[in-house]
Amino acid sequence: MIRDTSAQDRLVAVAPNRKRKLILAGAAVAVLVAIGFSVPKIATMFSADTSVSASRLTFATVTRGPFVRDIAAEGKVVAAVSPTLYAPYGGAVVMQVHAGDVVKKGQVLAIVTSPELTNKLAQEQSAADAMQVEYLRAQVDAKKKRSELQKAFDNAVVDQTASERDLKRYQGAFEKGAVPVADVDKAKSALDKAAITQKHAQSDLTVDNDSLTFDIQAKKLAHDRQVLLVKDLQRQVEDLNVKSPVDGQVGQLFIAERATVAKDAQLVSVIDLTALEVEMKVPESFARDLAIGMPGEITGNGKEWKGKVSAISPEVVNGEVAARLRFDGQSPSQLRQSQRLSVRILLDSRANVLTVQRGSFVDESAGRYAYVVNDGMADRRDIRVGASSIDKVEILDGLKEGDSIVVSGADTFGDAKHVAIAR
Template identity: 85%
Template sequence: MIRDTSAQDRLVEVRPARHRKLLLIGGAAATVAVLAFAAPKIATMFSADSSVSASRLSFGTVTRGTFVRDIAAEGKVVAAVSPTLYAPYGGAVVLKVHAGDVVKKGQVLALVSSPELTNKLAQEKSNADAMQVEYLRAQVDAKKKRNELQKTYDNAVVDQTAAERDLKRYQSAFDKGAVPVADVDKAKSVLDKASITEKHAQSDLAMDNDSLTFDVESKKLAHDRQVLMVQDLERQVDDLNVKSPVDGQVGQLFIAERATVAKDAQLLSVIDLSALEVEMKVPESFARDLAIGMPGEISGNGKQWNGKVSAISPEVVSGEVAARLRFDGATPQQLRQSQRLSVRVLLDRRDNVLTVQRGSFVDESAGRYAYVVNDGMADRRDIRVGASSIDKVEILAGLKEGDKVVISGADAFGDAKHIAISR
């Protein structure tokens, strides 16, 4: 038989331990107290519609203070005046400047060679000279014709006077019986004929004088019209010397040297560096609040300048609207074309306003409700929001100062009204 260890076993007497009982009793009491204290929270947790980790959420606290609505963005320096010059007539172009050259107003930047236009000017000048000769000849002819008509009229007057004297003499002789009545009648006929001749000579003088005046005036108008045509062609020929309209700098050259271009082809651009503006891109949601004349701040190179909104584009491109700010005062000299600057436009300023950090909850709920966090629970509450800025939104109703609100991540709540926030 195999022997066991029963012979080695020894009964040990266990003494009662009072301190152990006390520890067990104290632990049970503490457990009951903790359960009693946490019971409401546990009940609340079980009453929640769902549970979301706090790491997936962002929170903001409702505060009271000054609310400033502004738009901050990066701007780019652009020229307020940047004209593009075009070819006034088709032909070969000779450039007199290079990109980046500083130019003065009226300086010739390019020459357009147009033999056709030059020849046309010479032809029209010749026509103008010929019309001037015709006009002068018409004046001489009219003067000569007037002299002849005046001579005819004067002779008629003399003849009429002589006929009147003859008639008087014959009448006196007839009264004395020296001449027969036939001589008197003949003298009367000669006077009547002289009177008719004088009358017609006077009429011809007046009528032909008007006709000659009209003829000379017609020649003058034709010459004046030709002179205007020559002046217009001279202007066009002068425009072949493409001149700078402003003091500035040559921007972009659109053609190569001695290129042949058509009429109205782009040649080059000139940048007026004395009138610079800052262009910024504004989100479409803020563009409706912008207005021309709003104050702004432009900063860069360690300096800050005041400005005003000078232009707002009516077109939305990629969800953004282009706006321009003009410097309030003299344009800073150290700025350069396309330089990047920081821009801030002040839309509105209010004091003693309830605000909370802006988040996606404004767009997700259309500003109708928010989730207020208290003791690990997020409860849905109806609210009413007002104006909004880049980083804050105005609270009109539904929240009070100090409330903690879920500002982003609430899309995970769905339609739940009570959400447990787990750590």
């Protein structure tokens, strides 16, 4: 048999290591504590409706402080007064200016040649002259007719007076027996005839005088009407010289030189550089808060000007509303049309307001709820929001200062009320 080495083995006594025991005991306690703290969190994780990565979310903290509502955007300079001139009558047009020329009020910009209108004016002027002659002739004829009527009336009066005298003389002679009664009766008949003649002469004088007056008045009215027609044609002929209604600058020529145009065709536009405004586009959500007269600030060229909202478009185009600001006082002379400027309109300014960063949660929930984040969990909570600015939204109820909420990305939560946030 082969002998083993068991006879050579001997037991060695190992001294106890207290330090090692303490380290092992401490590690065991730490593990137990970690397990104790993790159990509630693990239980909460398992109670969540869904889990979403934090990288897909944006968080913000509710704060209290000043709240300023304003609208800041880029605007462009536009002319508040930019009239477009049209052809008053059809014809060939001769332009007197070029695009960009500085013009004065009343300066001729274009001349429309219209032989038809010019000839019509000459014809109507001739007709007016003829009517004036007729009117003057009617006055002369009336004067002559009145003279004849007055003469007949005067003769009738004289004849009546003579008949009265004859009757008186015959009556005296009859009383003395110098003449028969037949002569007295004849004198009475002559007097009656003279009285009738005088009465008719007076009536003719009155009636014919009125008739003559009406005839003269009719001819005068016809002449006046013709004169008004001539004046209107003269105005139209004068308008063939298209004049600038304002001091400004020629903006655009709509026709070529010596082009033949129809009535009311566009000819030229004039820009009044003394009345400039700034036009800006406002998001539809802020348009309802805008009002005419609101103060604004306009900056550009290293300067700042005060302004006021002067007009708001009633139409929404591509989710935006056009608004215009007018400069307080005189428009700056160094500005040019279509120049870009920065515009800011102050809507509201308050202190000590509970706010949070604006995000998609306002539109997704219509401002009715938000997800409050705490220990890796996002819990849905009912809230009530107030006014909104470009970057903040006012919190009226449901949140307190220091709360952390999900401001964007909550659309991935669906209808979940408890969401685990995976880091």
